[in-house]
Amino acid sequence: MxxxxxxxxxxxxxxxxxxxxxxxxxxxxxxxxxxxxxxxxxxxxxxxxxxxxxxxxxxxxxxxxxxxxxxxxxxxxxxxxxxxxxxxxxxxxxxxxxxxxxxxxxxxxxxxxxxxxxxxxxxxxxxxxxxxxxxxxxxxxxxxxxxxxxxxxxxxxxxxxxxxxxxxxxxxxxxxxxxxxxxxxxxxxxxxxxxxxxxxxxxxxxxxxxxxxxxxxxxxxxxxxxxxxxxxxxxxxxxxEFWYLMIVTVLAGHLNNALIAVDGISVCMNINGWDFMIALGFNIGISVRVSNELGAGKPRAAKFAILVVSATSISIGLVCMALVLGTRDYFPYIFTNTAEVRKEVTKLSPLLAITVLLNSLQPVLSGVAIGAGWQALVAYINIGCYYIVGLPAGLLLGFKFGFGIEGVWGGMTGGIVLQTIILTIITSCTNWKKEASEAGNRFRKWGGSVAED
Structure with missing residues (x-):
């Protein structure tokens, strides 16, 4: 508590x-x-x-x-x-x-x-x-x-x-x-x-x-x-990370019946954008908690903070996922009067629900990476998971195998799942005592000399 x-x-x-x-x-x-x-x-x-x-x-x-x-x-x-x-x-x-x-x-x-x-x-x-x-x-x-x-x-x-x-x-x-x-x-x-x-x-x-x-x-x-x-x-x-799902909207414009596809995915991304603001708050919260505790030389406190924020964020993600699925026949009416677009949004809602759930954990893990100073490592992971695995998978499913916008989004969601799994493993296996020591070294390298002056 x-x-x-x-x-x-x-x-x-x-x-x-x-x-x-x-x-x-x-x-x-x-x-x-x-x-x-x-x-x-x-x-x-x-x-x-x-x-x-x-x-x-x-x-x-x-x-x-x-x-x-x-x-x-x-x-x-x-x-x-x-x-x-x-x-x-x-x-x-x-x-x-x-x-x-x-x-x-x-x-x-x-x-x-x-x-x-x-x-x-x-x-x-x-x-x-x-x-x-x-x-x-x-x-x-x-x-x-x-x-x-x-x-x-x-x-x-x-x-x-x-x-x-x-x-x-x-x-x-x-x-x-x-x-x-x-x-x-x-x-x-x-x-x-x-x-x-x-x-x-x-x-x-x-x-x-x-x-x-x-x-x-x-x-x-x-x-x-x-x-x-x-x-x-x-x-x-x-x-x-920021541009990854924006690509889905761009690719939707190259599909058959592009106008309906773009309108449908835009409604979903609008919902996803509001949900991501919640996730961004937890991203900021955990990055501050981790960086503060590592800077203070308290690795156990940093690790415990990660467990608490992950449990909290996933719980909220499950609630948001249930809301999307429970209202998938109704919330499209808020955004459009076109029956074809509403039908498309309802069809895309399961993918939106999965993305909303992933939003609950993936930004938290990114916040941990920022707090610990792992940005370069996560950048390489993002390139591999998003643009070497997820994007080609989306292109193949959407265009080659004819699954349309569901295939594009589904393949790219696979990249997010892979990135989340890798970051979870890295976070779980991290030696937090060593990270606290690295925080001290980083401060001495970039700030200690100034503080002494």
């Missing part, structure tokens, strides 16, 4: 924060959908493809901070957290500059992948207006990892909740009331993301840092190469 309380104090606000931030883009699409079909397509494609690509890269690069800040906090070296956050800001700002061309040249890129000229050009215009959001990502993810490591997740939840309310009001005013359309969507979404950043920074700079923030320092530019290596490993690990 004590460990469960610690978990929910982290995971609960993290789930709320994830849902609020996920809803910023989703609600913008909802308001723009009242304008016209082209505007909705432009926002949807930019949000899911262009910004989705950037979101995955930046979240992954920022996740290196989750390992280092969590272990430094556990070791009692609080002042290092601010240094680590500044290093991550430097790295993510440079990463943002490398991503700018994707925004600038998005129309020809989208046309290359088969998007219509009309939608690609509208998306490209909207993508240019959304460049401020990209740089908000560069600041936001390091700030969140900095706060999460100190277990200050409630402040993130408060900021996210307030910003979501402001975003709804501002979007209604600019997009519908004043008739600004896409311009209003860009202004409200950029403003909201920067409001999230500024609200969190105000808490750190003005109200409470507990010694974790000691001001800007040139120490942020030390040991950048080692920091970049861990950041790249984190980015590869998370991006391979």
């Amino acid at each position: 004590v460990e469960s309380k610690k978990l929910w104090m982290l995971a609960g606000p993290a789930i709320f924060t994830s849902i609020c931030q996920y809803s910023l883009g989703a609600l913008t699409q909802t308001f723009v959908g009242q304008v016209n079909a082209l505007a909705l397509a432009a926002v949807s494609v930019e949000n899911s493809v262009i910004a989705g690509l950037a979101f995955g890269v930046m979240l992954g690069m920022g996740s290196a901070l989750e390992t280092l800040c969590g272990q430094a906090y556990g070791a009692g070296q609080i002042t290092m957290l601010g240094i680590y956050m500044q290093r991550s800001w430097v790295i993510l700002f440079v990463t943002s500059l490398f991503l700018v061309p994707i925004y600038v040249f998005s129309p020809p890129i989208l046309k290359l992948f088969g998007q219509t000229d009309e939608i690609a050009d509208a998306t490209g215009k909207f993508a240019l207006w959304m460049l401020p959001q990209l740089f908000a990502y560069a600041l936001n993810f390091p700030i969140q990892k900095f706060l999460q490591a100190q277990r200050k997740v409630l402040v993130m939840a408060y900021v996210a909740g307030v910003v979501l309310v402001i975003h709804v009001l501002l979007s209604w005013l600019l997009i519908l009331k004043l008739g600004w359309g896409l311009v209003g969507a860009a202004v409200s979404l950029n403003f909201s993301w920067w409001l999230v950043v500024l609200g969190q920074l105000a808490y750190i700079f003005i109200w409470k840092s507990d010694g974790a923030w000691t001001g800007f320092s040139f120490q942020a530019f030390k040991d950048l190469f080692s920091f970049v290596k861990l950041s790249l490993a984190s980015a590869v690990m998370l991006c391979l």
